[in-house]
Amino acid sequence: MVSEIVELKDVTKIYNQKVSALEDVNLKVENGEWLTVLGPSGSGKSTLLNIIGGLDRPTKGSVIVLGMNIAKLNQNELAKFRRENVGFVFQQFHLVPYLTATENVMLAQYFHSIADENEARTALSKLGLSHRLDHLPSQLSIGEQQRVCIARALINEPKLLLADEPTGNLDHENEQIVLQIFKKLREDGLTIIVVTHNPEIGKLGDRIVEIVHGELSTNFKLLKGG
Amino acid sequence: MGGELRGYGANVLLVPKDTTLQVGLGELSFGSMSGEGFISENDLIQIESLESAEHLVGYTPYLYGVVDVNAQKVVLVGVWFDSLIKVNPSWKLNSPKIIDRKDVNSTVIGSSVAQSFGLQVGDSFENSREGRTYRLSVAGILSTGGSEDNQLFVSLGLAQEITGNSALVHTVQLSYAVGKTELKAVAEELSRTIPSANAKVITQVAEAEESFLGKISTVTTVLTVGVLAASAVAVMSTLSTIALERRNEIGLMLALGASSRRIAALFFAEVLVIGLVGGFVGYFLGVGLATAVWLRIFNTPIFPRLASFFVVVGIAVGVCIVASLLPVRQALKVTPSVTLRGE
Numbered sequence: 001m002v003s004e005i006v007e008l009k010d011v012t013k014i015y016n017q018k019v020s021a022l023e024d025v026n027l028k029v030e031n032g033e034w035l036t037v038l039g040p041s042g043s044g045k046s047t048l049l050n051i052i053g054g055l056d057r058p059t060k061g062s063v064i065v066l067g068m069n070i071a072k073l074n075q076n077e078l079a080k081f082r083r084e085n086v087g088f089v090f091q092q093f094h095l096v097p098y099l100t101a102t103e104n105v106m107l108a109q110y111f112h113s114i115a116d117e118n119e120a121r122t123a124l125s126k127l128g129l130s131h132r133l134d135h136l137p138s139q140l141s142i143g144e145q146q147r148v149c150i151a152r153a154l155i156n157e158p159k160l161l162l163a164d165e166p167t168g169n170l171d172h173e174n175e176q177i178v179l180q181i182f183k184k185l186r187e188d189g190l191t192i193i194v195v196t197h198n199p200e201i202g203k204l205g206d207r208i209v210e211i212v213h214g215e216l217s218t219n220f221k222l223l224k225g226g
Numbered sequence: 227m228g229g230e231l232r233g234y235g236a237n238v239l240l241v242p243k244d245t246t247l248q249v250g251l252g253e254l255s256f257g258s259m260s261g262e263g264f265i266s267e268n269d270l271i272q273i274e275s276l277e278s279a280e281h282l283v284g285y286t287p288y289l290y291g292v293v294d295v296n297a298q299k300v301v302l303v304g305v306w307f308d309s310l311i312k313v314n315p316s317w318k319l320n321s322p323k324i325i326d327r328k329d330v331n332s333t334v335i336g337s338s339v340a341q342s343f344g345l346q347v348g349d350s351f352e353n354s355r356e357g358r359t360y361r362l363s364v365a366g367i368l369s370t371g372g373s374e375d376n377q378l379f380v381s382l383g384l385a386q387e388i389t390g391n392s393a394l395v396h397t398v399q400l401s402y403a404v405g406k407t408e409l410k411a412v413a414e415e416l417s418r419t420i421p422s423a424n425a426k427v428i429t430q431v432a433e434a435e436e437s438f439l440g441k442i443s444t445v446t447t448v449l450t451v452g453v454l455a456a457s458a459v460a461v462m463s464t465l466s467t468i469a470l471e472r473r474n475e476i477g478l479m480l481a482l483g484a485s486s487r488r489i490a491a492l493f494f495a496e497v498l499v500i501g502l503v504g505g506f507v508g509y510f511l512g513v514g515l516a517t518a519v520w521l522r523i524f525n526t527p528i529f530p531r532l533a534s535f536f537v538v539v540g541i542a543v544g545v546c547i548v549a550s551l552l553p554v555r556q557a558l559k560v561t562p563s564v565t566l567r568g569e
Contacts, residue, residue, distance in 0.1 A: 050563040055481055076485050083483020094478045094566060111484040152482075 004064075005031045005160060005191045006052055011061035013047050013214075021047040022058070022214045029193060034186045034205035037195040044214040045195040046164050052193060053086045053162045054078045066159060083112045087153030091165035093145045095137040101148045102133045105155050112156040123151045127181060143174030150181060161185065163194045167201065179204055235314045236285075236399035238413055240265060240423040264394035265423045267382070272419050273400070278412040281404045284312030287395035289385045293353040293360075293378065296343060300353070301377045304385020304395070307334065313401045315527075317374070320347065321366025330384040332365035336375035340367045353378070355388050398423070406436045454541070458549040465497065465553035476557050477565030486558045493557060497550040498543060505542030509535050 006029035013022040021044040029035050039045040050056035051063055054070045063071045070081055095104045105120035121133050127147040137145055146166065153161060163182070167175040183204055186192055194201060202208040210217035242263025265287075273285060289304035307325040311317060325332050335345060345351060349364045368374055386392050402412055409427045416425035469476070479489055513530045520528045 046567070047563075053481075055563040055566075056561075076487075079480065079483050079485045081483075082481065086483075088481055090566060092566075094474065094481075096475055096478070107479075108482045111479065111482045111488065 003031055004028050005033075005066060006193070007062075007064040008048075008052070009062045009064070011048075011051060011058045011063060013044070013051060013056070014059045020214055022051070025061070025211075025214075025216050027209065027216060029191060032186075032189045032191055033207065034182070034192040034194070036202035036205040036208045037193065037211055038197065038199060038202055038208055039195070039211040040197055043211045045211045047214075048211060049162050049164050049193060049195045053088060053160075054082050055088075083108075083156065085159045087156070087158035087161045089146070089149055089153050089161065089163035089166045091168040093137070093149040093169075095145055095148055095152075097137055100134045100136055101129060101140065101144075101151075104137070104148055105152045108152045108155050120151075120155060123155050124148065127151050128177075141174075143170055143177060146170060146174065146178055147181070150178065154185070159191065161190055161192045163192065165196055166194060167196070167198065235316070236401050237409055237428050238400040238402060238416065239426050239428055240398035240400065240416065240420065241426060242396070243422060243424055264391065264396065265398060265420070267386075267393045267395050269420045269422050270395075270398060273398075273416070276415055276419060278402065278404075278415055281402045281408070281412070283401040283403050284309045285398055285400040286310050286313050287382055288397045288399065289382060289389065289391060289395045291355065291385060291389035291391075293355045293388065295339075295351060295353045295378070298342070300339060302353070302355075302385060302388060303374075303377050303379050304382040304389075305379055306382060307332075307379070310334075310379070313399050314370070318369040319366050320369070322347065323365075325365045325381075327381055328383060329365075330381055330387075331361075331363055332381070333362040334366040334368050334379040335364055336377045336379075337367055337369040338375040339378060340364070358388070360384070360388060400425075405439075406433060454545055457542075458545050461497075461500070461546050461549035462552060465493075465550045466556065469493075469553045469557035472557070473560050473565045476560045477562040480560065480562040481566060489558060490554050493550060493554045494547065497546045501543035501546035502539060504546070505539035508542060509538040512538070 006027070008025050008027040011022055011025040011027075012020070014020050025048065027048075037045045037048060047056065051058050051071075052065060054065070054073070058071050061071065062069045065081070066085055068081065070078060073081060095101075096107060099107065101124055102117060102120045105123055106115040106117060109115040109120065121130075124130065124133055124147075127150060129144060129147055129151070132140055132144055132148075137148070140148065146169070150166075161182075166182070167178055170178060179201065182192060182194070186205070192205070194205065196202070199208075242265050267287065270285075270287060273279065273282070286306045286309035287304070291302040291304075292299050293302045294300075306327040307329070308327050311319055311324075319334065321334065325334065340346070343351065345364050345367075347364050347367060350361055351364070352359050352361050354360070362380065368379065380388075382395065386394065400416075402409060404412065406427070406429075413425035413427050416423070476489060513528075517528050
């Protein structure tokens with residue numbers, strides 16, 4: 001296992017040849033580390049996460065994840081990389097409205113290998129949703145929807161969990177539930193990158209970096225491991 | 227469609243071979259004399275063993291005679307009852323059941339005869355010829371708008387007994403579901419095979435059929451192409467809308483690692499189901515509508531073929547697949563990072 005699971009070298013992202021979202025970003029993330037990327041809206045932190053997760057490509061620079069320069073992969077190779085290595089947790093959850101909680105989790109299994117209903121139900125039950133397995137997203141609370149999203153992200157046992165404002169839509173109680181789940185995942189050795197504008201979340205992780213106007217701040221704060 | 231057009235009636239007629247005899251002595255000619263011609267009923271069995279029999283819709287012999295009914299002369303026609311309507315499906319026969327061709331007690335009378343003698347289905351009456359009397363029960367009343375309305379139809383066997391022409395017929399009407407060109411070959415084959423008869427194509431019927439078929443074919447071809455084009459545009463527009471509405475979903479699938487091929491397969495599977503259901507429903511609606519129209523206009527039913535079901539469903543699926551190519555291509559252009567941001 002490589003010790004650095006993510007390494008960004010001089011990564012720049014320019015949209016429409018004029019809007020610069022990232023500028024010469026260099027970043028390393030250790031295997032099993034929880035990194036928090038802090039920054040205000042529009043600072044480029046989601047772009048950074050998308051590039052690490054292979055949802056977007058850099059305009060310049062290399063993105064080495066698990067030893068692969070994913071900036072050079074084609075669409076199908078990137079899709080394979082995502083389904084085998086990355087789990088995404090979104091602020092808006094992005095659950096399919098006409099599928100039940102279990103089916104939403106099985107959707108990720110379907111694209112990865114074989115959909116296994118029992119496995120999906122177990123994953124949801126572990127996150128405290130055993131009573132909501134057959135409910136549609138519209139029948140779930142906001143916190144429950146986010147937990148379904150987390151179960152979907154974890155069902156294929158990814159090596160890297162990427163979370164974009166995972167608590168952005170949650171109340172304090174649900175925020176704590178989600179953060180405790182992340183803490184447990186960190187203890188189990190999963191590499192987690194969370195982008196947020198909430199500095200409190202950073203305190204639970206190993207390291208915080210700040211991003212301002214597309215540039216990583218060198219003045220980031222190093223915290224004790226979780 | 228040719229089969230349905232057989233509602234026009236017989237398109238081949240068997241007539242007796244020329245019975246005209248030259249009368250003379252040595253080089254002296256007294257002119258010619260002709261007698262009444264017949265076809266042997268026993269020869270008719272060969273019609274069904276010929277190669278052309280696979281296109282044969284039906285055939286019936288005719289033996290004519292004249293009988294007295296209430297002191298009035300009426301034309302008597304011996305036929306095979308069960309084949310009569312097969313050959314002439316547009317004729318309106320008011321009869322509770324199909325009469326057996328060997329039934330010598332029943333008669334079908336023309337509508338004018340029924341009116342003249344005040345007869346109804348179920349009534350009995352007598353007819354006579356050369357001193358012999360026959361009692362018949364009216365099993366049906368026939369209305370054709372032609373000379374048949376003035377005739378009295380009985381089984382061929384009875385007509386042969388009444389007229390004293392055992393095992394003989396005057397003519398045979400045949401109906402084949404083929405075009406004009408093929409009809410000529412059928413007639414030649416019949417003439418060669420049946421020694422006592424000459425076969426003639428009823429040209430007017432054959433030409434009318436061919437002309438009608440040609441026009442109908444052109445109209446249906448134009449209509450079909452138009453409907454298919456309109457369907458393709460409708461499917462394309464519907465799928466484009468679906469693809470647009472599902473941008474977020476497609477973005478999510480891509481984020482979860484779905485390959486473009488897998489997403490395309492999902493779309494095509496959906497399109498396949500739409501095509502199959504559309505083709506299935508469309509086929510039965512179309513057949514129902516066509517039957518209703520055909521019955522109303524030509525008074526004959528249509529006979530849907532199993533093969534046309536598969537052709538219709540196949541075309542429906544094909545149109546859907548072709549029409550979905552562009553929308554599916556559009557759907558695959560989705561950038562997950564953009565759509566998941568809600569842009």
